[in-house]
Amino acid sequence: MRKALTWVIAGLLGVAVSASQAQTLYTTGFDGSPFVNGNLSGQDGWVTTDSPETPFLGTVQGSFSFSPSRSVRINASQTIDSNWWWTPLNHSIHGSATVIQIECMIYVDRASGSASTLWGVDIYDGSLPLTRRVATIAIDTSNHLLVWDSVAFVDTGVIVPPNTWGLFRMNLNYAAGERNTSVYFNGARVAYRRAFGLGANDILADVDFYHVDAGGNDSAYFDNFVVRAMADGDGDGVPDSQDSCLNTAAGDPINATGCSTLDNDGDGVLNDADNCPDTPTCAIVNGAGCPFDSDGDSVMNGCDNCDNVPNGPGEDNQADADSDGRGDACDVCPFRRPGDTTGDGIVDGRDAQLFVRILTGGSGTPDETCACDVNEDTFVNEADIPALVTLLLNQ
Structure with missing residues (x-):
C-alpha cells in the first residue's frame, strides 16, 4: 500500500x-x-x-x-x-x-x-x-x-x-x-x-x-x-x-450506454424504454410497453377474452360459460365448446357422429348445431371438418 x-x-x-x-x-x-x-x-x-x-x-x-x-x-x-x-x-x-x-x-x-x-x-x-x-x-x-x-x-x-x-x-x-x-x-x-x-x-x-x-x-x-x-x-x-437513459432505477443492471437491461413486467420492452412498467404479462403492448384496449372495457388486448366487444368489469366481467377461452359476449356458441356437440366436455367419436348427421342435413338442437360450427364462421359446412379433425386428434 x-x-x-x-x-x-x-x-x-x-x-x-x-x-x-x-x-x-x-x-x-x-x-x-x-x-x-x-x-x-x-x-x-x-x-x-x-x-x-x-x-x-x-x-x-x-x-x-x-x-x-x-x-x-x-x-x-x-x-x-x-x-x-x-x-x-x-x-x-x-x-x-x-x-x-x-x-x-x-x-x-x-x-x-x-x-x-x-x-x-x-x-x-x-x-x-x-x-x-x-x-x-x-x-x-x-x-x-x-x-x-x-x-x-x-x-x-x-x-x-x-x-x-x-x-x-x-x-x-x-x-x-x-x-x-x-x-x-x-x-x-x-x-x-x-x-x-x-x-x-x-x-x-x-x-x-x-x-x-x-x-x-x-x-x-x-x-x-x-x-x-x-x-x-x-x-x-x-x-x-x-447516459442514454437518465432515469434508470437504482440497482438495475445497465448496458454500456446506461440503459437498464431488465424487463420487470416481462412485456418485451426493457425498463428504461417502458412507459407502462406494470403491464400484465398477458397484454399485447406497443413499442413503448403500453397495452391496447380495443373495446375500452378496461381489460387489455391479449388478456381480454373478447378484444372487440366490451365485457369487462362493467359488463359481464369476462364470463365464459363453456370455458373455451372466448367470452360469452363474443362467443358464437357460448354454451358449447366448438366441436363438443354432445356437451360432455370432450371432443370424441360421439361428437363426430352428431357432426356428420347435422352436416348432412340432419336435425339438432340449437346448442348442438352451434357446436358443429367448429371454425366459428356462423356456418356449418365442409370448412368445419379440418378444425374438428384437429380437435379429435388432440384429445
Whole structure:
C-alpha cells in the first residue's frame, strides 16, 4: 500500500480542494507549457515514489506521442523497482458529481526486451496514514487487461494489443450503495461494477501512472490524460452527458450506454424504454410497453377474452360459460365448446357422429348445431371438418 505522500505535498504546493460541482479536475496532453522535455517529476506538480529520482525513468519527451507534440514515457530498463507518478488532486466527492471519469491513451512498447509485470493507471484515496487503493487498470506480461475488484486483480479476458495506442476510460461510481468501477477499452465496456478497494473513502487523492517492473526492460507511453468529476442523476455510473437513459432505477443492471437491461413486467420492452412498467404479462403492448384496449372495457388486448366487444368489469366481467377461452359476449356458441356437440366436455367419436348427421342435413338442437360450427364462421359446412379433425386428434 502506497504511503500517503499526497496530502503532505498538497499542503506544500497549496493545492486547493475542488468545488462540489461537475468539473475537469485535471487534463493534459503534456504538449505545451508548463511541460518541457525532461523528467516528469517536478513539472506541473507531478511527483513520484522514485526517490532519489532515476534519470530517464519517467520523462516528458517528444520523440513519440499520440497527439503532437509530447507524451510521458516510463522506461523499465532504468530500474527494477515499482513506481508511481501523479499530481495531487485531493478532490472531495460531492453528491452533485458522483462519477469520477478518467481517460488516458496508453501504448505499451513490447518491441524488444522482456515484459514488465504491470503497466497501468492506479487510483488512491485520502486515507491517513496510508492511502488506500480505490481502483486500478493494469496490463500484465501477457497483455491481458486486469482490473482491481475490492481486494485483488481480476482478468477481464481482454487482450490489449502491444505497440498500439489504446484509449482507456474508467468510471468510478461514488453514488450511495454503489462504490464501484466500470472500465471501457477503445469505447467498449470490458469491466462492470468492480468494487472499490476495501475501506476507500470519498477523497480522490490522486490518479497515478503505475509500473510494476520485476526485471522487465520494456517501456510504456501515456498521453491525453483527463480526470473529470461528472454529474450522474440516476447513480448508475454513466455520467448524465453520456447516459442514454437518465432515469434508470437504482440497482438495475445497465448496458454500456446506461440503459437498464431488465424487463420487470416481462412485456418485451426493457425498463428504461417502458412507459407502462406494470403491464400484465398477458397484454399485447406497443413499442413503448403500453397495452391496447380495443373495446375500452378496461381489460387489455391479449388478456381480454373478447378484444372487440366490451365485457369487462362493467359488463359481464369476462364470463365464459363453456370455458373455451372466448367470452360469452363474443362467443358464437357460448354454451358449447366448438366441436363438443354432445356437451360432455370432450371432443370424441360421439361428437363426430352428431357432426356428420347435422352436416348432412340432419336435425339438432340449437346448442348442438352451434357446436358443429367448429371454425366459428356462423356456418356449418365442409370448412368445419379440418378444425374438428384437429380437435379429435388432440384429445
